[in-house]
Amino acid sequence: MGTVGLRSASTAIILVMLAQAAEAHVGPGAGSGFWSGILHPITGWDHVVAMVAVGLWGAFLERPAIWILPVLFPLVMALGGAMGVMGVPLPHVETGIALSAVVLGLMVATAARLPLTWASLVVGVFAVFHGHAHGTELPASANPFAFALGFVVATGCLHILGILFGSLTRWKLGKFAVQTSGAVIALAGMAFLTGWL
């Protein structure tokens, strides 16, 4: 990682930490505004691990997947979100989210190199579940636009975090660290799936 990469990494970390500091201003039940939107994907571990896994997997798949997946994810996630806003039911949303962590974690752990179409399909299907979960909470927020803006930006930042961490794969030790993280994500997904976490 060069100077630019390092700078981007520190910016991403600062952004994530800033969001954490802002948590103090958003009390329980205050589902409104930009910060609530930012916090929504960040405070749920099931969302966090899946988003980071998308970035990590993208880094393993290299170009063009490294940027196509983070471009595709918000678009399909918004489609799921729109379904949630409009009250279109989607069965087993929580199971789908937990399963996304398992599958994406396994893809990273095994360094699976699926063709781009299949990788996009896998990411797209899970993005619908994540979006639906966010979308159902949108109408309850006082400022839905700011909420939508917040959670799309937060999701993107988590992808960037995953890509930055995933860029360690160019080194042998880094590749091992990333694959281990994938295994941890898959295990966390299993824990969400079984209700242990």
Add this chain to the structure above:
Amino acid sequence: MKWRLVVFLLVAFWPQSASAHSSVLILQPFTSEPQVLALFALGLFIQQGLPETEGVFHCFWACCIAGSAVAALNLIRFEPAEQFTLIALITGIIIAAGRKLPISLSLILGAACGGLSGYNSWPDHGSTGDLILSAMSAILGSSLIVILVSSITAEINRLLELIWFSVAVRVIGSWIAAISLLLSALLYRKLV
């Protein structure tokens, strides 16, 4: 584009010294979230296709005036939030796809965004002088958003020559499309 940015900044902040009220009117576009989203998207779209898309801004500006005239003459009455969201969604998808549109379609996009911005700039009430001043300030504000976004991003791209810059623009395009899609759903359910 640099000289145009300087001219716009000068014109934008000139009224501040003359009247405190008139300069505030420049911020009118910021009161409509779908409009800001569409203008931001158009700015990025222009930057992405430069130098071919430079004409899109001229088209946008001309149609702003035309849109304001339509509102002034009371030819049609509607709330353009949904149309702005649709423009932001389409533009966001085009930016994310990274495809260059034929120039005719690019001009139509600029014209649609400009027409709606101009229409939305015309206030409902006031004396003729106030109405014209408000509309002109709001059009200036809208143009400023488009030109600032396109100029600043183009300048960053030119100065830093970062290889991932075009990718970053496409990612932001997908974010704009995602937010617009959610906003469309909220507008459909009349929640915004």
